[in-house]
Amino acid sequence: MPPLRLGELLQKKGLAKESHIRIALAEQAITGNLIGAILVKLSFVSSKDITQTVAEQAGLSFFDISSYNIPEEVLRLVPRDLCSRLGFVPLKVEDGIITIGIGTSENMRAVDAATRITSKPPKITMVDSSAMEAALEKSYYFLENPIQEGIDKIVESVKTGELTGTKISQLTDYLVKDAIRRKCTDIHVTPTSDTVHVFYRIDGVLLQGHCLPKIVHSGIISRVKILSKLDIAEMRIPQDGSFSFNFLNMRYDMRVSTMPTIYGENLVIRILGSGGAILRLASLGFDKDDTERLRRLFLKPYGMILICGATGSCKTTTLYAALREIDLIEKNVLTVEDPVEYRLSMVKQTSVSEKAGYSFEAAGRTFMRQDPDVILLGEIRDEETATIALRASITGHLVLSTLHTNDAVSTIPRLVNFNVDRFLLSSALLCVIGQRLVRRICSGCKKEYTLKPGELESMGFTGLNDMKTTFKGEGCSDCGGTGYSGRTTIGEIFIVTQEIKELIYSGASATAMLDVAIRNGMKTMRDNGIQKAVSGITTFEEVLRVAG
Ligand SMILES: [Zn+2]
Incomplete structure (x- = not known):
C-alpha cells in the first residue's frame, strides 16, 4: 500500500490528523522508515489501529491477540519456527479448519503452509504484527515448559528428601512466571500451620494458585529477599524492597513487601505494569455522553482536572487516553510521574527521583520555566503537590492529576484538608472523574441467566423489576x-458548575454537592455499573462487589 494511501485512510477514520501525517512524512524523508511505523513510534496512532485499518481495507477481520491464550492443541499442530519464518500465528481449530492470524494483508506463504498442515484452506484474520512475536514467544515457551509439571516435580523432591537450594530458586521462578502467564498483578505467598498457599490477584480478585509443603516457605522468602536486597536474617519486622525480573525479552518491575505473621513471613509481590498500548478515550468504558463530556473538558485551555480512585484502578490509563485527545503538536505537555508507565512521544515525560532531589514539587517549579500548556502531575499526595497543581491551573495551564479518594465528590473535602484555598479551588477545578474497575463477563462462556423473583432487589438493586434475565459466565x-x-x-464525572463552585466556596458538605450534581444529571459509578450489568458487559454481583 503506498504511504499516502494509509495516511489518508487513517485520517478518514479520524485516527490521525493531517499534522500527524505531515510530521511523519518529514521523519520519513530523514529515516526512510515506513509511514505506519513512524506514526506508531510517534504514538500518533497505535499499531493495533493501523492493523485494523489495513484489515478493513483488505476485507479481512481483525483479531486481538494481546489478551488471547492460544489453546495447546493448536500450538502442537504448528511448529514454532514455521510461524516466525512465515509471519503468522495459529489461533484456533474448529471442525478441522485452522484460523491463522497474519500481520500483513497478503501472506500467501502462510496460507499455503496452513493448508498443507490441515489439508484444508485456513480461515484468515489479521493480527497486530507488533504483538505477534511476543504472543508466539510466550505461548510456545509455556507449551515447552509447563509450569505445573515443574512445580509438581519440585514438590515430589521434597517427599524424597532431594530438595536443594537450586530447586527453591527454580520454584520461585515458576511462581513468578506463572503469575506473568496469568496476567496477574500481585502474588501472595501465605504460610499456614503446615502448608504454603500461593494466591494470584487477577482482574482485581485473589485466586488460589498453588499449595506447597511448608518446608519450601523459608526458602522462597529468602530467595525473594536476596533478589530484593533485603535482610534475610530479619524475620520479625516488615521489610519493603524491589527487583526486576527479565522474562521473554520483557522486563518486569516487582515491588516486594514482607510481613511477619504467626505462621511465618507473609510475602506480597506486586508486578508493576509495563504500560502497554495507550487506549482511546472512547474505549475506556465511559458511556457515549460521558466520553463526549470528557473530550470537551480535556480541550479546555486552563483549569484542573482530577481523576480519583483506589490503587490499581487505572487512573493513569485514563489520563493518557485523555492526553491523546490533546493536540500534542500545538501544545507543550510536560509530565512528572512515579514512575512513567506509558510512553507517548512529543510529550516531555519525567520521572520522580527522590534520591537526586527531583520531587513532584521540584518538577512543578521547573515546569513553569519550560513554557508549558498542559502539566500532568502524577499524584496529589500532600499540601505541597496540591498547592503546585492549583497554582499552575490558575496561571493559565491545564493541570491533570490523580488523587486517592473513593469517589469523585470526596475529593473536595480531601483537598480542603490539604489547606488549599477554597476560593482558588472553586475557580480552578473543572471536574473530578471517579473510577473503579469491574470484571467483564468472559465472552467464551457467557450465558443467559434467568433471575429468581426479587433476586436483584435482595442485592439492593431497585427499580429493575422488569428484568427477567441477565448474563453470567x-x-x-x-x-x-x-x-x-x-x-x-x-x-462518574463530577462537573464543577457555577452552582457547585458556590458550594465549594461556602464550604458545603460533600453530600450536598453530590445531591446538586445528581439533580443536574450526574450519573454515579454505581449507576454506570448497573447500566453495564443490564447490557451484559458485567454482572450485578461484580457491581455489588466494586460499587456497593
Ligand atoms: Zn470463560
Missing part, C-alpha cells in the same frame, strides 16, 4: 473457570 478454559475475562471502567 459459566466458566471455561479461557477464563480459568472464573466466568470473567479482563476488566472495564465504571466511572
Whole structure:
C-alpha cells in the first residue's frame, strides 16, 4: 500500500490528523522508515489501529491477540519456527479448519503452509504484527515448559528428601512466571500451620494458585529477599524492597513487601505494569455522553482536572487516553510521574527521583520555566503537590492529576484538608472523574441467566423489576473457570458548575454537592455499573462487589 494511501485512510477514520501525517512524512524523508511505523513510534496512532485499518481495507477481520491464550492443541499442530519464518500465528481449530492470524494483508506463504498442515484452506484474520512475536514467544515457551509439571516435580523432591537450594530458586521462578502467564498483578505467598498457599490477584480478585509443603516457605522468602536486597536474617519486622525480573525479552518491575505473621513471613509481590498500548478515550468504558463530556473538558485551555480512585484502578490509563485527545503538536505537555508507565512521544515525560532531589514539587517549579500548556502531575499526595497543581491551573495551564479518594465528590473535602484555598479551588477545578474497575463477563462462556423473583432487589438493586434475565459466565478454559475475562471502567464525572463552585466556596458538605450534581444529571459509578450489568458487559454481583 503506498504511504499516502494509509495516511489518508487513517485520517478518514479520524485516527490521525493531517499534522500527524505531515510530521511523519518529514521523519520519513530523514529515516526512510515506513509511514505506519513512524506514526506508531510517534504514538500518533497505535499499531493495533493501523492493523485494523489495513484489515478493513483488505476485507479481512481483525483479531486481538494481546489478551488471547492460544489453546495447546493448536500450538502442537504448528511448529514454532514455521510461524516466525512465515509471519503468522495459529489461533484456533474448529471442525478441522485452522484460523491463522497474519500481520500483513497478503501472506500467501502462510496460507499455503496452513493448508498443507490441515489439508484444508485456513480461515484468515489479521493480527497486530507488533504483538505477534511476543504472543508466539510466550505461548510456545509455556507449551515447552509447563509450569505445573515443574512445580509438581519440585514438590515430589521434597517427599524424597532431594530438595536443594537450586530447586527453591527454580520454584520461585515458576511462581513468578506463572503469575506473568496469568496476567496477574500481585502474588501472595501465605504460610499456614503446615502448608504454603500461593494466591494470584487477577482482574482485581485473589485466586488460589498453588499449595506447597511448608518446608519450601523459608526458602522462597529468602530467595525473594536476596533478589530484593533485603535482610534475610530479619524475620520479625516488615521489610519493603524491589527487583526486576527479565522474562521473554520483557522486563518486569516487582515491588516486594514482607510481613511477619504467626505462621511465618507473609510475602506480597506486586508486578508493576509495563504500560502497554495507550487506549482511546472512547474505549475506556465511559458511556457515549460521558466520553463526549470528557473530550470537551480535556480541550479546555486552563483549569484542573482530577481523576480519583483506589490503587490499581487505572487512573493513569485514563489520563493518557485523555492526553491523546490533546493536540500534542500545538501544545507543550510536560509530565512528572512515579514512575512513567506509558510512553507517548512529543510529550516531555519525567520521572520522580527522590534520591537526586527531583520531587513532584521540584518538577512543578521547573515546569513553569519550560513554557508549558498542559502539566500532568502524577499524584496529589500532600499540601505541597496540591498547592503546585492549583497554582499552575490558575496561571493559565491545564493541570491533570490523580488523587486517592473513593469517589469523585470526596475529593473536595480531601483537598480542603490539604489547606488549599477554597476560593482558588472553586475557580480552578473543572471536574473530578471517579473510577473503579469491574470484571467483564468472559465472552467464551457467557450465558443467559434467568433471575429468581426479587433476586436483584435482595442485592439492593431497585427499580429493575422488569428484568427477567441477565448474563453470567459459566466458566471455561479461557477464563480459568472464573466466568470473567479482563476488566472495564465504571466511572462518574463530577462537573464543577457555577452552582457547585458556590458550594465549594461556602464550604458545603460533600453530600450536598453530590445531591446538586445528581439533580443536574450526574450519573454515579454505581449507576454506570448497573447500566453495564443490564447490557451484559458485567454482572450485578461484580457491581455489588466494586460499587456497593
Ligand atoms: Zn470463560
